[in-house]
Amino acid sequence: MTGSTGGAPRPARIASCEPCRLSKLACDHGRPVCSRCAKKGVPDQCVYRRDPFKRSRHHRLGATAPRAQARAGSRQAWGANLSPGSDPEPPALQLTMYPNPGFQGSSSLNTILDTVERGTSYDANIDPALVPGDGEQASAEDDAGGEEASIQNTMLVMSGTAMVEEGAQVLELLTTLLTHGILQHLFEEWMGKGLEVHVGSLLVRPFLDSIADVMAPVQQAAGYQAGLLVLSRRLFNAAKISTEINGTVSLPEFAEQYTGQNLRWETVGLILALAGNAVSKLRAPHPVYKTEQERHTLGRNLLHSSNKCASFSESLDILNDVQIIFLYESFLLHSAYFGHQSFRAWGRLNTAINALFGRGIHQRLDNDGRLPFFLVELRKHIFALLYGSDISFSVFLGRPPRISKRHCVIHVPLDVTPDTYGLTAEALQEKLQELDERGWNTLGEIRTHAVIRWSMTTSKIREEALEAILGPEVPDRDQLIRNLRIKIEEAWNELPPFLAVPAREVWMTRRPGQETDALYLIRLYYLQTIFLIEWTASIHGTGDFDSLFAVASDLLAWVNEALTMRECLNRLGLNTLAWRVSAFGLPAAGALAKCMLAGSHQPPQRRQSSSTFIKAVRDLSVLIAHMDYLYDSSDGNYKLFRRAKGILIRVVESTLRKHTDAAGADDISPATLPIISPPSNCDAFDQWEFRPELWIGLPGPNSTEVNHLDFMSDFTQFID
Template sequence: MFLPSCSTHKAQSRRRQRTSKSLPGPDATSFYVNDRFADAVPMTTNQPGYLGPTSYSAILPKDEVDTIILDTAASIASDGSDFEMAHQHPLTKSMRIQMTTEVLKCLRHYPLLQDVIHLLKQYAQTCIVPLPLEIDLINGLGPIVDRFNLMHSVPDPRLVLKVLDNSSQPLEIPDGLKAGEFHQLCSGDNIRLEVLGFVFATAGRALSFGLCSYHFADPASPISKSRMIDELLRASTTCTILCTLISPVNHVTLWMLYENYSFTLMVTGFTGAPSWRRFGELASQLYALGLHREPTAPNVPTWLLETRRRVFSMCFLQDKTLSTFLGRPIRLSKRHTDMRMPRDLDDDEIMADEETLQQAIAGLDEHGWNTERRYLRTSWNRMRCISATYREEILDVALSKLDSNVERQLLDISRRIRESWDAFPEHLRYWPNCWNEKISPYVCLMLVIAHQTHWYNEFIIRKLLDQGQTPITSNLELLSVSTSLLSATLTLGTIRDRLYDIHKEFLIEVVLCGIPSASVLATALQEQHRTNAPFPPSVSRAETIRMLSVLISHLDAAAHLDSSSARPGEANYNLCKKACKAFTKIVDHVLEPRVEQITPNTADTELDLDLTLFSAPGLDAFEGIEFAAGDDGSIDWGAMTQWTL
C-alpha cells in the first residue's frame, strides 16, 4: 500500500490551512435570514401533526404552548421567508414539475377513469370512503380536463404549477361542511395530487378486477389493459412520493395511501417488499393525522366522523392480515386507540344532510347494526374489524412459550370468537347454501371473506395449541376448522361473472386461508397413511382428498389465467407453484403408494413432506420439505414465503 511521505503530509496541511483561510466562516444570522434557499421546504410541510398526551406540547408551560400554536398558525398563513425551513426539497423543482406532468398525462384516460369509478357503485362491496364521495371527486376533475384539453394535449405548465401549489397547502375542512361539498376543496380549481393518486389507484384496482374490460376489447385499442394498470400504478405511486415530500398530511392523503397500498398488494403480492413499505407509510401518516383517536373538537361533521372511523377500521384490519401473513409485529394496536367502529350505515345515508343522517343513526340497534337485514359496505368493515381485534390478542401471545397460562388465554379467546360470531346479525353469518338463494354473488363473496377472516383466528389458536404431542388425526378441533376454511375457500372457485373477476378474490383467499388449512389436512393424510390411525367420525378422508385435489387443479390453472396474479412473473406465481407441487406429491403418494418393498427405517421419510404450518412462530412455510431424488430435487423450498405468526 502506498503511504505518503512526511513532506507530502506537510504540503497537504499547508494547502488545507490556505483553503480554510480563504473560506468565510459560518454565520447563523446570514444563513437563516439573508441567504434564502431558492427551493426551501415550507414550514407547513414539516408540521408535526397530531400530538398526544405525553408530547412536548403537553409538557411545556401554558404560555409557551400558546406561542407554539400561534407560530404554527402564522406559518400556515404566511408566505414569508421567515417561515421556510433551512433546507431545500430533496427533489428539485424541475423534478417535481416533471413528475407532476407525467401524473397529469393519465387524465387523457378520463372517460375510462370516470366509467370505472361509477361502476364501483354496482359491484364494490368495500370502499375506504363512501362511494358518492369518490364519485364527486372524479366528477370534479371533469372541468379541469375540459378546460386544459387534457385528453388530447400535454398538461399546461400553469396547471402543473397550480397542482403543486395546491398540494403544498394544508387541506382545511370548515366546521359544518356538508359531505356533498367536500370535493370542492380538493378538485376543480383546487385540484391536488392526493386526489389524483387516490382516483388512479382506485381505478387501477377496479380494472384489475375486470371492470370496464370492454374498453380494451377492440384490437385497435391504443393501450392494453395490463399497460393501463401499470401506468395507473406508476402515477399513483408518484403521487404518494410527491405528497410525502410536499403535502401536509390530511384525510385525502390517507385515502390515497390506502388505495395505493391495496393496488400495490395486488401487483406485488403479500410477500412483496413494496407492500410492506407502503403500509408502513400509511400507518405513520395515520398516526400523524390522529386518526387513531376520536376527535375531541365539538364541531366535526358527522359524515366526516363516520368516514374517519371507516378508514381506521379498514387500516386496522389490513395491519393484522399483513402482519399475520409475514409473521411481523403489528403497527396499529388497539391498546393505543380509542377510535370507535363505524356505524352500520349506507353510503347514501352518510352523505345525506344532517337530519337524514341522524334519523338513520336512530334506526340502528344498540350495537350499531342496521335492523333491516341490509348488506352494506360498512357491515363488512364492522365484522372484520371485530375479527381483527381477536387476531391482535392472538398475535400478542403467539411468541410466548405454551404453558397453562398461555393455553388458558388462547382458550378464552377461542370462546369469545365463537360468542362474537353468534352475536353478529344472522344475515351476515355465512351459510353454504347462500349461493343458491336470491342473494347477489358479490354479497355471497363477502359472506365468505368475512367468515374466513373470523374463523382463521380459531385456526391459528388450534395450531398454537397443537404441540405435536398427539396425532393430528385425533385433533378434531384443528381438523374441523381446517376443513371448514378450505371448503369455504373452494366455493369461490366455482363462481363466474362476466363483469367482475371473482377469481382474483378467490386466489387471494387461497393464499391467505386455503393453502394453510390445506397444509394441515395434507399433513393429517400423511400421518394417517403411515399409521393407519382413523380420522374422527366427522372428518371424511375421501372428502379431504377430494378438496385437496380440487385445490391442486386451481393452483395449477392459476399459472395460465390472465386474472390470477399467479402467472410467471406475477405476485403469487412461486407461492402457488410450490404449494401445488407439494400437495400433488402428497395426494399421489397417498393414493398410489409404491409397491416395492420399503424398509421400516425409510418408510416414514421417503415422502415425509413437512407441512406443519404455524408449528411455531417464525418458521417458514414448507420449511424442511424434502423430496426423494427426482425431477423436483432442485426446488428451492427455503425461498417460500412465510405463513407465520
C-alpha cells in the same frame, strides 16, 4: 405549510389567529376559537385578520353558487391562465424546511412544552384529530436567515422545480387517459359492480369530474407542454393550503376543498390508484385494452404515476383524510402488482399507517360535535381497513403488526349504507334511529359494512393469537387458548341472527350476490379465526391434531364453496378468489396435508376414518384443480401460488401412495377422485369484481423466511 422565502411571493394559505401568529406556533384555524387559544383559556384574544396575505383564497367553504355554475367558472378560471403568455410566471415551488409533526400524544415533548407554556395539565378532551394542521406550520421559517439558510432555501427551490417537471409528466398521462375516455370507461363500468365497497368511492364522481374540467383547457391551450408545467405548479401550491373542517361541513363541501381551484395531488393520485386497481381486476380482452400485455402496461403506468403523486404529498408534508385514503388504495395496487410478500406492498401499508397515526385517527374521533357525521364515519372506515389489513399481512408474513388495540381506540363504523354519509339534520337522525345500541341495523338488511364490522371483531382476536405466536412466553398458554376460543364463540353468538346464518342458508335463499358474498365472508372469517387459534395451540403443544384437522377441513371446504358456487356471489375477479385461496384455503390445505403425512406426529383419530380421509383428499383435489387459472405469469403472487400448488400435489400423491400401499389397493391419484371441474368459460369468469379492502389474511406460504407460520417450509421438510 409555510410559504416561500428568500423574496419569492408567498402562495395562498389560511391565516393563523393573532396569538398563534405572534407566538410563531402552528394554528389549526379553528372557528370561532382555535384549539390552542381554547386550551390556554384566552378565547377572546383568538381573532383572525380580515386580509392577512397579498393573495386571497380562491375558494371559500360553503359557497352557495350552484355546482354546475361553479364547475363552469372553475374551467373558465383555469383556462384563462394556462397559456404561458397570458399570465405572469408563477413563483418557483419551494418546499418547507420545517416538517409537519402531525398528531403528538400526551407523552410527546410538544405536549410537555404546551403544558409548561399554559401552566395547566394535558387536556385529554381536545380532539387529537383536529390538533394537527395539514397545511400551515410554525412560522419559525420566516425568521430563517444567514448563509446556511440561503443555501438550504436554494436547494429546496431546486427540488421543487424538479417535482414540477415530474408533475407535468403525470398530467400528460392523465390527459391521454381522459382524451381516450379510458378513466371514464373504467369507472362507469365499475359503478354498481364493486366500486362502492372501496373507501374512496364516494369521492370518485366529484374528483373525476373536476379533473376532466381542469384538464380540458390544457388540451386546447396553444403551448401544451408549458400549460402542463403551469398546471403542475398550481397543483403543488394548492396542495400546500390546509383544509377547513368543522361540524357543519357537508360531504359536497368537503369534496370541493380538493377539486376545482383547490385541485391537489392527493386528488389526482386517488383517481389514478383506483383506476389501477380496476385494471388489475379486469383481464383482457376488454374495451380499454385488447391483450394482457396492453393491460399490464396500462396498469404499470398508473402505478408509476400514482407513486409520483404519493411522493409529491410526502414532500409537501401533507396530512389530510384524502391522502390517507389515497395511500390505502396505493397499498392495494402495490399488493396486486408486486404480490403480498413484496416489501413494496409492506412498505406502502406502513406509509398509510404512519399517515393514520400522524392524523390522530387512532384516537377519539367524535368529540363534542367538532366533526361532521360523514367524516367521523369515514375515518372509522379508514381505521378499520388499515387495522384489518395490518393484522392480515402480519399474520400472512409472520411479522409484528404496526397497529395494536393496546395503544389505539378501536373504531368500528356503524352498520349504515354509504348514501347515509350524504345526509344531514333530520334525515340523518331518522337513519340513525334504525340502529340498535351496538350499531347494527334493525331492519335485517345485509350490508357491506356488516363485513367490515365483523372483520374488526375477528381482527382483535387474531391480534391476540398472533401475539401468542410471536410474543414472549406466556405463563399459562392453555388458559390463553381457552380464552380465545371463548371469545370467538361469544362474538359469533352476538351477531344479529340475519348475519350468523347456517352454512346451507347462505346458498339456499335466493338473494343478490352482494348479500350472499357478505354472508359468505362473515362465516369465512369466523372459520379462519378458529383455525388460527387451533394452529396457535398446535404450535405450542396445547392442542391436538384432531381439532386442527376438523377445523382445517371445514375451512378448506368453505373456500371450495366459493370456487364451485361463485355464480351466487358478488362479481368477484380472479384475483379476489385467488386471494381467498392463498390466504384461507392454502393454510387450511397445509394443515390437512400435515395431519395426513405419515412423517408428522401421531395420526389423529379422524384420519383413521376412511370417509374423512377421502373427503380431505377430495377437498384438496378440488382446490388443486381450480388453481391453474387463478393466476397468470404477470400477477405478483404467481410464483407463490405456483410453488404452493406443486407442493400440495406432491403431498397428496405421497399420502395416497402410502395409503393405498398399506391397504393393498390399486394405485389411485387425485384425478380419480370425484371433483367439480372448473368452468369452461374462464373469460367471463375473469371479469368478476375484486374486493381487496375486505382482506382478512391467514398464515400463508413464505419462501423467504422460516417461522411458525410458514406452512410451505413445513411441507418441504416433510417431503424432502
